[in-house]
Amino acid sequence: MKYSGWPEPGELVVGKIDEIEDFGVFVDLQEYEDKRGLAHVSEVASGWIKNVRDHVSEGQITVCKVLDVDRSAQQIDLSIKDVNDHQRSEKIQDWKNEQKADNWMELAFGESLDGEQYTQIANELLAAHGSLYDGFKQAAIHGSEALSETDLTDEEIEALVDTARENVSVPYVTVTGYVDLENPSASGVDGVREALSAAEGNGELPDEIELDVTYVGAPEYRIRVQAPNYKTAEDHLESSADRAIAAIEDEGGSGQFHRDRRTDEE
Template sequence: MKYSGWPEKGDLVVGKVDEIEDFGVFVDLEEYEDKRGLVHVSNVASGWIKNVRDHVGVDERVVAKVLDVDESAQQIDLSLKDVNDHQRKEKIQDWKNEQKADNWMEQAFGDDVDAETYAAVANELLAEFGSMYDGFETAAVQGHEALAETDLSDAERDAVVEVARENVSVPYVTVAGYVNLRSPGSDGVDDVRSALEAAGGDNGTVPDEVDLEVTYVGAPEYRLRVQAPDYKTAESHLEAGVERAREAIETAGGTADFHRERRTHEG
């Protein structure tokens, strides 16, 4: 997607060098429709410049800082020297991410999606998440809940979530803990089984982005394993699962003894 408007003073923009003159460099802005900026020779690099072509070449992709915008004169003044290496790499990565998101939009709504629909969905993602890429990434983790505050239709939310989960690689962490469950009563086996079912949660207790698994290790020990997008979420659901098991077994007159072992990856 290319923006139809104008960049603002201070923005970092991605462009491709179109033309080089002794007085400066003309740059086509990749993110904007039919917008071209000029980097004056004094803003190409620090220090004295003998030959502009020693510093930049035609068709080279660059990151520039917007110094000034004059819409009436259709003029955008840019600087290359005011962008450091960190800013350049970060901006290029953000731009590449938006290219990915642009492709995902076509997957979600079709190659022939009309401009109005595209713009409406894109603007909702931009307003809520700051970028289309961040919108898809959050939708991949949180599902429909991530889009609840947007004005997207149910069908549009379904399309975004489906494509996000097919394409976005989401980093997950794993935490695990062990709980010893004992119930001295005659119904002890059933009591433990009920406690394990409680630990696993029911519909609505554990969100879509969290996977909670309860497995038998060896009586009376059972393992709770939680996979989630971050440690805070994973630990929270691990502790909640243990408390559900503890409450259930203690209600039946039994005991629960929990000890925890944190792991990022498990074989």
């Protein structure tokens, strides 16, 4: 996706060096439509420069800092030397991520996607999550909920979520806890089964949550939760244990949640 506007002073931009002169370097801005900037020779590298080509080459992708923008003169002043290695690496990665997201837009909507619809959908993702890539990432993690505050149609949201979940790699964390379930009442094993079903969420968990309950050894059961982040995982772990304990108590039994597995010596 290329922006139709202008970059702002202080912004980091990705550019392709397309012309080198003794007085400086012309850079084609990869994120903006029909925008070209100039890095004066004094902004190419620190210290005295004998030959600009010792520091840059035509066709090279680089990251520049925008020093000044003069729209009336159609001029953008850039600096290459003011960008450190960390900023350069991070910006290039963000740019590559946006290119991926651009391809995902085509996967989501196919050849029927025209420029107007693309811009409308992209603007909604940018407003909600700051970038196309983060919009897809959040859709992969949280599903349609991540796009519920946008003005996108249900069909557009479904297409975005489906594409995100097929293409975006998201980090997941896993947490584990244990619950002891005892039921001396008449419902016996059936009551424990009800408690385990409650622990597993009765089929009503969000799509981004994976939760399973396994038998360890009487009366202990392991609850394992996989989620996009620790807070969400911990919340679902505790909720799972609470549901199991409430269900077993309704059956006349008792339950107890603990983080570590019991040992025979305890």
